[in-house]
Amino acid sequence: MHEASIAGSIVRSVLSAAAEAKARKVETVVLEFGEWSAFQPEQVEFWLRIGFENTPAASAAFEFRTVPGRIRCRACGTEGPCPKPENGAIDPFIGPVLECPSCGGSDVEIMSGREAVVKSIRVKK
Amino acid sequence: MKISFPSTNETFDLELSENMLAANNQLAAENRRFFDSRGIFAIDILGSVGSGKTTLVQQFVRRLKDKKKVASIAGDLATTIDADRIRTAGGEVLQVNTGSLCHLDAAIISRAMSGLNLDGLDVLLIENVGNLICPGEFRLGAHCRLVVVSVTEGPYMIVKHPAVFLDADAVAVNKTDLAGVMEVDPERLKRDALSLKPGLKTALVSAKTGEGVDELMRLMEIPGA
Numbered sequence: 046m047h048e049a050s051i052a053g054s055i056v057r058s059v060l061s062a063a064a065e066a067k068a069r070k071v072e073t074v075v076l077e078f079g080e081w082s083a084f085q086p087e088q089v090e091f092w093l094r095i096g097f098e099n100t101p102a103a104s105a106a107f108e109f110r111t112v113p114g115r116i117r118c119r120a121c122g123t124e125g126p127c128p129k130p131e132n133g134a135i136d137p138f139i140g141p142v143l144e145c146p147s148c149g150g151s152d153v154e155i156m157s158g159r160e161a162v163v164k165s166i167r168v169k170k
Numbered sequence: 171m172k173i174s175f176p177s178t179n180e181t182f183d184l185e186l187s188e189n190m191l192a193a194n195n196q197l198a199a200e201n202r203r204f205f206d207s208r209g210i211f212a213i214d215i216l217g218s219v220g221s222g223k224t225t226l227v228q229q230f231v232r233r234l235k236d237k238k239k240v241a242s243i244a245g246d247l248a249t250t251i252d253a254d255r256i257r258t259a260g261g262e263v264l265q266v267n268t269g270s271l272c273h274l275d276a277a278i279i280s281r282a283m284s285g286l287n288l289d290g291l292d293v294l295l296i297e298n299v300g301n302l303i304c305p306g307e308f309r310l311g312a313h314c315r316l317v318v319v320s321v322t323e324g325p326y327m328i329v330k331h332p333a334v335f336l337d338a339d340a341v342a343v344n345k346t347d348l349a350g351v352m353e354v355d356p357e358r359l360k361r362d363a364l365s366l367k368p369g370l371k372t373a374l375v376s377a378k379t380g381e382g383v384d385e386l387m388r389l390m391e392i393p394g395a
Contacts, residue, residue, distance in 0.1 A: 047272055047304035054190040062184055072181065083307050083333060143336070143366070152368045155336070161190040170180045 048084055051161055052092030056100075058163050063101055068168030071102035075165045079158040080114040105166075114158025118145035124156065194308050197276035201311025204283070205294070211393050212294040214274075214310045216334060217318030218327070219300035222344040224252045225377035226318055227295050228259040230387065235260040238292035238394035243282050245274045245299045252297060262287060273305035274298050292393055302327075306334040314390050318377075319363075320345040321354040328362035335363055340371040340390050347376040 055076065063071050074093075078084055086109040097103050117124045128146050143153045189195075205212045217223045227242055234240045240261040244252035245268060253265035264285050266278055279296065286294075296312060298305045317338045319327045322345050328335060335341065341363040343356045356374045363370050371389040375382035387395035 047307060050194075050271070050273075050275065050308070051190050054193055058186060058188045058190070062186055066182065066184055068182075081333065083303060143332070151365055163186045163188045163190060165183055165185045165187075167181060167183050170182065 048088035049092045051084055052089050052096050055089070055093060055163055056096035056102075059097075059102055059105075059166055060100055062166060063168050066168055066170075068170060069101060070169040071097075071100075071105045071166055072169055073106050073108060073167035074102065074163065075108045075110065077110045077112050077160055077162040077164045079112045079160040081155065081158040082161055084161055101168075110164065112157055112160045112162075115156040116143060116145070116153040117156050118148060118150055119152045119154060120150040121145060121148040123147040127153070191307065194276050197280055198309040198311040201276055201279055201283075202313075204280075205311065205313070208288060208291065210288070210291050210294050211314075212296060212310070212312040213390065213392070214296050214298060214305075214312035214315045215318065216298045216302065216305050216315065216338070217300065217320075217344075218302050218323055221300070221318045221320045221323060222377045223297050223300065223318050224255050226342065226344065226375070226383070227256050227297055229377050229380055229383045230293075230295055230392070231256060231259040231261050233383065233387065234293055234392070234394045239290050240293045240295065241286050241288075241291055242295040242297065243274075243279065243286075244297045245278075247271075247299065256297075268299055272299055272301050272303075273308050274310060275308040276310050279310045302331040302334050306337055309337075314339045314392075316340045316342060316390065318342045318344050319359055321349045321352045321356055321359070324352075325354045325358060328359055328366065332366050335366045335370070338363075338367070338370060340373075340386070342377075342382075342386050343372065343374045344377055346374045346381065347379050 116127045123145050215223050231240050242256045242263045245266045250265040253263045256263045266282055315338050343359045346356050349356050360372045363372050373382050373386035375386050
């Protein structure tokens with residue numbers, strides 16, 4: 046349900062950029078979500094379809110890209126991706142099990158992986 | 171915004187790179203500056219439905235009201251039940267009904283502030299919508315984010331919802347008076363929280379009996395605690 050909020054922001058951002066560029070039609074919207082963000086693409090798309098109804102972006106295609114999660118360990122300084130949970134559970138709601146791959150410590154900082162970004166749009170004049 | 175390259179004569183790619191959480195984050199930062207300018211200590215209280223947030227807010231209010239000016243914002247989809255309950259403890263209370271929205275956001279808090287008497291206010295307690303998933307992504311501008319987890323939710327509540335704890339400042343393991351009946355070890359929940367985020371302020375409490383509440387308030391550095 047919180048996807049509705051983020052979709053509202055995306056709709057405003059896309060439509061204002063399209064209007065500024067005097068575009069007639071928005072053909073593609075490229076979105077980037079972090080691996081550990083709590084937003085599910087299918088849900089975001091559902092709300093985007095509703096939000097873009099009767100706008101120049103009504104028939105836009107959505108491209109979802111995933112930004113890989115990266116951590117930095119405050120204990121040993123290791124920086125890089127964080128291993129997936131061993132049980133293979135990959136549920137965005139479960140989120141990251143943050144453990145330094147080098148020292149096993151959990152005092153880690155998230156460098157990337159929680160983004161929710163409108164990367165670009167393709168418009169027709 | 172920059173136009174990166176024309177792919178045909180009439181089709182253009184526009185580079186936006188706009189952060190969709192930025193609007194809320196900016197408003198949250200504005201809320202924080204507003205709180206700071208008035209010397210208000212604001213607390214964002216998260217927890218599942220039935221974890222005991224309202225009972226804990228009542229305890230906070232009872233302990234603070236003679237020393238500090240306290241106000242509360244109760245967030246729920248519907249009804250004024252929580253605001254009515256908190257009002258019995260004292261202080262000013264504002265109920266925010268979100269309809270179908272599963273979380274409070276910085277804009278809601280900003281608007282709610284105009285419905286409160288802010289003169290001399292010291293502590294603002296914000297009870298978020300009962301939910302351990304959605305409110306996590308939406309900062310309000312509070313100085314302290316407290317997550318309430320109770321033993322009646324079973325032993326796996328923290329490990330199943332790690333994301334919200336990564337953004338928390340304090341965790342209250344609630345309903346310790348029922349730990350025996352529930353056969354859930356509150357210390358284990360505390361360890362789970364600390365293993366997710368070392369340095370989290372954690373306390374075992376019973377919002378019902380009041381046990382551990384003073385220690386929690388001290389850990390959270392609430393003025394007047």
